[in-house]
Amino acid sequence: MPTKKPLIGAAIVGQSGGPSSVINASAYGVIKTALEDENITKVYGAEHGIVGVLEDRLMIMDEEDPAELERLLYTPSSALGSCRYKIADPSDNDKDYKRILEIFEKYNVRYFFYIGGNDSMDTCAKISRYMAKVGYECRVIGVPKTIDNDLIGTDHCPGFASAAKYIATSVMEVARDCRVYNKGMITIIECMGRHAGWLTAATVLPAAKGDGPDLIYLPEVDFDMADFLDDVIRVYEGQGQCLVAVSEGIHYSDGAFVSEAKTSSTDGFGHAQLGGLAHRLAGIVSAATGAKVRGIELSLLQRCAAHCASATDIEEAFQCGKVAVESALRGETGKMVGMVCKRDGGYSVSYELFDLRRVANAEKKIPLEWITSDNAYVTDAFIDYCTPLLEGQTALGYEDGLPRFARLKKVFAK
Amino acid sequence: MPTKKPLIGAAIVGQSGGPSSVINASAYGVIKTALEDENITKVYGAEHGIVGVLEDRLMIMDEEDPAELERLLYTPSSALGSCRYKIADPSDNDKDYKRILEIFEKYNVRYFFYIGGNDSMDTCAKISRYMAKVGYECRVIGVPKTIDNDLIGTDHCPGFASAAKYIATSVMEVARDCRVYNKGMITIIECMGRHAGWLTAATVLPAAKGDGPDLIYLPEVDFDMADFLDDVIRVYEGQGQCLVAVSEGIHYSDGAFVSEAKTSSTDGFGHAQLGGLAHRLAGIVSAATGAKVRGIELSLLQRCAAHCASATDIEEAFQCGKVAVESALRGETGKMVGMVCKRDGGYSVSYELFDLRRVANAEKKIPLEWITSDNAYVTDAFIDYCTPLLEGQTALGYEDGLPRFARLKKVFAK
Numbered sequence: 001m002p003t004k005k006p007l008i009g010a011a012i013v014g015q016s017g018g019p020s021s022v023i024n025a026s027a028y029g030v031i032k033t034a035l036e037d038e039n040i041t042k043v044y045g046a047e048h049g050i051v052g053v054l055e056d057r058l059m060i061m062d063e064e065d066p067a068e069l070e071r072l073l074y075t076p077s078s079a080l081g082s083c084r085y086k087i088a089d090p091s092d093n094d095k096d097y098k099r100i101l102e103i104f105e106k107y108n109v110r111y112f113f114y115i116g117g118n119d120s121m122d123t124c125a126k127i128s129r130y131m132a133k134v135g136y137e138c139r140v141i142g143v144p145k146t147i148d149n150d151l152i153g154t155d156h157c158p159g160f161a162s163a164a165k166y167i168a169t170s171v172m173e174v175a176r177d178c179r180v181y182n183k184g185m186i187t188i189i190e191c192m193g194r195h196a197g198w199l200t201a202a203t204v205l206p207a208a209k210g211d212g213p214d215l216i217y218l219p220e221v222d223f224d225m226a227d228f229l230d231d232v233i234r235v236y237e238g239q240g241q242c243l244v245a246v247s248e249g250i251h252y253s254d255g256a257f258v259s260e261a262k263t264s265s266t267d268g269f270g271h272a273q274l275g276g277l278a279h280r281l282a283g284i285v286s287a288a289t290g291a292k293v294r295g296i297e298l299s300l301l302q303r304c305a306a307h308c309a310s311a312t313d314i315e316e317a318f319q320c321g322k323v324a325v326e327s328a329l330r331g332e333t334g335k336m337v338g339m340v341c342k343r344d345g346g347y348s349v350s351y352e353l354f355d356l357r358r359v360a361n362a363e364k365k366i367p368l369e370w371i372t373s374d375n376a377y378v379t380d381a382f383i384d385y386c387t388p389l390l391e392g393q394t395a396l397g398y399e400d401g402l403p404r405f406a407r408l409k410k411v412f413a414k
Numbered sequence: 415m416p417t418k419k420p421l422i423g424a425a426i427v428g429q430s431g432g433p434s435s436v437i438n439a440s441a442y443g444v445i446k447t448a449l450e451d452e453n454i455t456k457v458y459g460a461e462h463g464i465v466g467v468l469e470d471r472l473m474i475m476d477e478e479d480p481a482e483l484e485r486l487l488y489t490p491s492s493a494l495g496s497c498r499y500k501i502a503d504p505s506d507n508d509k510d511y512k513r514i515l516e517i518f519e520k521y522n523v524r525y526f527f528y529i530g531g532n533d534s535m536d537t538c539a540k541i542s543r544y545m546a547k548v549g550y551e552c553r554v555i556g557v558p559k560t561i562d563n564d565l566i567g568t569d570h571c572p573g574f575a576s577a578a579k580y581i582a583t584s585v586m587e588v589a590r591d592c593r594v595y596n597k598g599m600i601t602i603i604e605c606m607g608r609h610a611g612w613l614t615a616a617t618v619l620p621a622a623k624g625d626g627p628d629l630i631y632l633p634e635v636d637f638d639m640a641d642f643l644d645d646v647i648r649v650y651e652g653q654g655q656c657l658v659a660v661s662e663g664i665h666y667s668d669g670a671f672v673s674e675a676k677t678s679s680t681d682g683f684g685h686a687q688l689g690g691l692a693h694r695l696a697g698i699v700s701a702a703t704g705a706k707v708r709g710i711e712l713s714l715l716q717r718c719a720a721h722c723a724s725a726t727d728i729e730e731a732f733q734c735g736k737v738a739v740e741s742a743l744r745g746e747t748g749k750m751v752g753m754v755c756k757r758d759g760g761y762s763v764s765y766e767l768f769d770l771r772r773v774a775n776a777e778k779k780i781p782l783e784w785i786t787s788d789n790a791y792v793t794d795a796f797i798d799y800c801t802p803l804l805e806g807q808t809a810l811g812y813e814d815g816l817p818r819f820a821r822l823k824k825v826f827a828k
Contacts, residue, residue, distance in 0.1 A: 020592050048596040077590035084595065168816055169721050176491035176819065177433050177718040182462040185713075194594050206816055279693070286601075295556070299710045304591040308721060310815060390815025401804025402582055402620055403726060405590065 004331030006039035007137060011325070012053065013061075014046035015078035015145075016123065017027075020159030021166075021306040022147045022317035024079045024406070029114045030070035030113045030143065030323020032059045037329060041110060041256035044413060048081040049114070050123055053103050054096060056413075063411040071312055072404035074396035076306035081404055085255065087123050090130045097130040104131075104138060111139050111328050115321070117157075121336055128334040139328040140283055142336035142356055144322050147303045149198035152353035154338030156318035161389035162309040164202035167191055168390065169311050171213060172206040175243055178294070184240035186232060186285055186293040188210035188229035190240035190278035192302055195219055195250040196365045202386055203245035214242050220366050220373045223242030223258055229283075229288050231376050236291060240289065248277050284399045309404055311392025316349060319386065323351040347388035418451035418745030422550060423524030425718075425739070426467065427475075428460035429492035429556050429559075430499075430530035432436055432613050434573030435580075437529055437559045438820070440495045442486035443735020444557065445475045445528045451559035451743060451827045454525060458599035458827060459692035462495040462526070464537055467517050468510060470827075477825040485820035487728055488810035490720035500804050501537050504544045511544040518545075521827065529572075530734070531560035531615050535750055535772035538766040540747040553742040556750035556770055561717045567768035568752030575803035576618035576723040581605055582804065584712065585617045586625040589657055589673060592708070598654035600646060600699055600707040602627065606716055608663040609633055610779045612717065615792045616800055617659035628656050633663035634780050635789045637672055643702050645790050650705060661690050721817055725806025729772035730763060737765040759801035 003165035013024055015028045027045070034043045040345045044063040058069055059080065061069070088099050105111070112352060114124045121142045128140035144151050148162035171189060178187040191200040197218030214235045234244040242257045250258045278295030286293040321335045327335065335353035358367035370382045397404040427444045441459070448457045460466035473494065475483070486493055504511050517523070542554035558565050563574035585603060590626045592601040598614030603615040620626045627811045628649045631637060636816055646740040649656040664672045666690045673691035692709030700707040736753045741749065749767040784796045811818040 005658050009515070019594050049594055075590070078594045081596065082594045084597075170715055170719070172817060172819070173490050173718040174714050176489070177714050180433050180492045180496045182465050182495065183498075205814070209813075209816070209819075210821070211819070255554060276693075279690075287456070295712070296713045296715070297711065299716075300588050300591050300708070301584055301710070301712075301715070304587040305584070306587060312815075363520075387814055392815065393812060394617060398807060399623075399725075400801055401579055401806065403586060403624070405586070405625070 006329045007088050007110035007139065008039050008041065008042060009041045010042040011113065012044045012058065012109050012113035012186050013080070013084050013113045014045050014049040014052065014115065014116060015080050016049035016120040017082060018147070018176040018303060019077040019082060019307040020145055020147050020303055021076045021162035022158050022252070022313050024072040025237050025314045025317035026076045026115045026143045026145060026158055026321040027070060027080060029318040030325055031069060032332060033322045033325040035062065037325065039329065040088060040199040044107065044388055045080040049085065050087060051083040051085050052081065054099050056103055058107065059408070060411045060413050064408055067408050068408060071353040071404065072307055073318060074394050075405040076304040079408060080181040090126060094116070094130070096204070097127070098128060101131070101134060101136055104136060107172055110137065111325070113141055113321070114341055115326050117148070117151060118363070120360060124336070125356035125360050126208070126354065127336065132351060139331070139333040140221070141323045141328050141332060142359070144336055144338060147199060150196040150365065151359055152362045153336070153345060155341040156339065156389060157288050157337045158313060159197060161313035163199055165310045165390040166305040166308040167202050167298060168198055169271070169308055170210065171245065172201045172211040172254040172328055173408050174296065175206065175211040175213070178243060179241055184234055184291065186235065186242045186244070186245060186289065186291050188244045188278045188281050188285065188293065188295045190246050190248055190276055190297045192297065192298070193219060193247040197247045198366060200245050200247035201366060204378050204383060205386060205390070211398040215244045215376045216225060216378055217250050217376060218371060219245045219247045219251060220261040220368060221371055222253040225284070229285065229364040232285055233289060236289060246277060246281060306394065307396060309394040310390045311394060312389055314394060320353055327353055343384060343388060417816045420743045420820040421524035422453050422455065422555065423522040424458060425525035425526045425527065426458045426460050426472065426523050426531065427468065427494070428463040430463035430496050430528060431496060431533040432561070433496060434559055434561050434716060434717055435490045435723040436572050436727050437577035438486040438489045439728045439731035440557045440572055440735040441494060442483060442561060444730040444739055445483060445676070447736045447739040448525070449475060451739065453743060458521065459494040463499065464501060465497040465499050467496065468513050470517055472521065472827040473822070474825045474827050476758040477576050478822055479519070482820050482822060485811070485818065487732060488720055488723070489819040490718040493822060494509060494628050500533060501540060506666070511541070514541060515545070515548060515550055524551065525739070527555055527557060527735070527738050529557040529559050531562070531565060531779070532775060535770050538750070539748065539770035542770065553744060553747040556740040556744050556773070557738045557751060558750060562607055562610055562615060564610040564777045564779065565773055566776045567678045567750070567773050569755040570753065570803060572727060572734055573794045574612060575727035577613055577796070578800060579724045579804040580716050580719040580722040581613055581616050581712060582619040585627060585659065585723055586623070586700045588710065589620065589625040592657060593655055596723045598650065598705065600650055600656045600658070600703065600705050601824070602658045602660060602692045602695050602699065602707065602709045603627070603709045604660050604662055604690055604709065608632060609659040609777055611661045612696050612741040612780060614659050614661035615780060615796050618792050618797060619800060627659040627681060629790045630792055631790060632780060632785060633661045633665050634666060634782060635785055636667040637664040639698070643699065646699055649701060650703060659693060660691060664691070671815060694770040704771070720808065721810060723808040725808060726803055733765055741767055757798060757802060
């Protein structure tokens with residue numbers, strides 16, 4: 001762990017990729033810690049992530065009302081704006097890097113903090129290497145964010161727990177709703193997750209309270225439509241209703257997503273789907289059973305439902321941002337902040353640094369041994385892993401009965 | 415207002431129709447008040463509404479843990495079970511009524527409280543008239559419940575405000591999410607409401623905070639696809655993104671629902687829709703603009719999201735149940751409890767009784783003068799009407815980071 005002298009200069013913080021309920025809590029962790037440090041002369045927020053650096057669109061965080069900045073803890077989505085800009089490899093094309101260097105020099109930027117998922121960590125790693133190569137002294141630290149929970153190294157990712165809490169809460173409520181009638185119903189709930197089933201697995205959490213799904217299908221294993229229909233029919237015939245959770249990324253053994261699979265004579269569909277996977281499966285189950293079937297897609301709601309955020313997640317997201325700044329101040333660069341957790345004898349977390357090159361471009365999936373042998377449920381190991389992360393409710397304020405989210409002035413540097 | 419002596423005997427409470435976040439708060443208002451009154455000898459909950467009476471499935475509320483009963487204030491869906499059973503007109507077929515009388519006599523039932531919407535009030539009215547006709551002394555009071563807010567007489571319905579709060583909160587969060595990128599997106603959010611647009615109109619509430627939709631389409635007025643596309647394209651071209659709220663019940667001038675309208679060459683679809691209206695419109699807008707378009711259906715979530723309930727709604731739902739019992743004890747029958755509200759100089763509510771026959775089989779829609787002349791937004795009059803109803807957050811308890819809903823023992827009478 002290097003302990004160098006802090007650099008004197010400005011800091012930039014940017015947000016990238018899909019928003020989450022707590023990506024602003026991480027931004028606040030960076031901004032507050034940077035504003036309070038005497039070595040950091042100015043704190044800029046890049047509008048739309050790295051695009052804001054390239055386009056010289058930097059918001060001066062020193063100009064914002066501290067009370068509004070604090071509301072970032074409870075404000076969903078990316079308050080600074082986000083992007084999905086994929087930066088080139090500097091050996092292929094260094095145009096973007098030259099421009100970034102130009103901006104860094106213009107504002108004497110010595111600290112760059114980037115909050116995001118795999119791609120953002122890749123961006124961080126490339127910028128860090130480029131600046132080292134050209135001899136521009138600058139410290140680059142990544143702050144993890146993804147509701148998908150698929151970053152390696154860290155125990156879990158800020159953003160995941162709040163999405164999981166929203167999903168588990170919604171499943172509890174829908175379970176109570178769809179089981180209320182004397183006539184049965186089959187309900188299929190679709191959660192996000194193209195390659196990793198963490199969010200869908202979280203639907204199991206209310207099961208201990210009697211409000212969980214009967215069946216859970218994840219993208220970590222191959223999906224078989226005949227087995228699926230057998231499972232659903234067995235549950236429906238046994239208890240008069242059935243609640244199913246599916247990940248958007250479930251796929252057949254040939255790798256084709258069920259949501260996008262070609263027409264087949266067995267599924268009864270001869271046209272492209274406009275609705276998502278839940279609607280598609282609902283149609284198939286309805287045709288196979290004649291039962292009343294409803295598909296529910298949690299859609300964007302699951303990644304922005306800050307009103308249902310986990311207090312644990314908010315605190316951890318904030319700390320990741322704070323630790324990023326503290327680490328950079330003592331000389332670290334080219335790293336991502338991550339969490340190492342203990343669950344025996346109570347949950348505890350410590351913040352450590354991971355090499356960005358190790359994190360970028362890799363995906364963490366649910367261990368196969370956490371999925372039951374019928375591929376239609378998850379084990380207690382997942383429940384033990386996930387439960388402590390949901391603890392505590394947000395301290396979000398309200399105004400006129402609605403959330404009071406942060407309102408930034410957005411004063412741009414010239 | 416009659417002031418008769420209370421009858422000595424048992425009470426039945428039932429829940430009917432679609433669940434809401436606070437229908438159990440009304441049940442608790444009835445149950446608690448009835449349990450505490452010395453004239454009411456026993457309190458039964460009918461399983462699945464009137465079906466539970468017909469099938470002699472009555473749960474003894476006196477046997478429940480009072481602490482669990484109190485959790486009904488914060489528990490979504492119908493804890494006693496619901497039904498959609500349409501009772502015959504007694505002049506056509508009095509079989510059901512004879513059976514109800516038989517059960518009432520078996521358990522010496524002198525009070526019947528039924529919580530529900532239009533159809534439930536109709537059931538109440540018929541039972542009340544039948545009992546009077548056959549000379550069985552019994553007091554029947556309806557308790558309003560519908561997220562659709564379409565019952566006449568009462569200022570608004572318990573259940574509406576919590577659904578509206580959830581919808582407005584979700585729209586705020588989605589607005590922040592879908593406006594986050596540097597590349598624009600069109601987002602279409604579908605809310606419940608086949609004939610009345612109250613819930614969809616509630617999406618306007620965050621507008622004052624900058625997080626509302628750009629366009630709102632309600633079933634009170636005819637929908638025109640060409641106008642709709644013009645509106646969306648104008649907003650999208652002007653500000654690079656567009657957020658639209660639509661009611662599931664929007665319809666063309668010939669009365670056909672847009673969600674179910676036949677194939678037309680203009681909309682590019684040659685097949686039945688599996689997804690709902692939001693997905694259908696998303697497909698049409700995408701084809702017309704080439705933009706990235708996302709359809710979001712709030713589905714069941716909006717009627718069961720107790721974690722986001724309005725404290726005002728919970729309290730009013732409870733009071734409606736309480737007032738129902740108090741009114742019956744002093745001799746009222748054949749009435750529905752309703753609310754009369756004042757909004758000048760602060761919001762206040764008083765509880766009054768409405769004739770069941772006046773309420774049953776009528777629908778209250780949004781006044782046309784509350785809809786803007788372009789048929790694509792609502793006026794401040796709606797905002798003034800709706801805002802006070804959302805005030806306050808639920809006091810729902812949590813366990814393992816998830817809601818702690820009521821768990822009833824369900825001991826059945828024999």
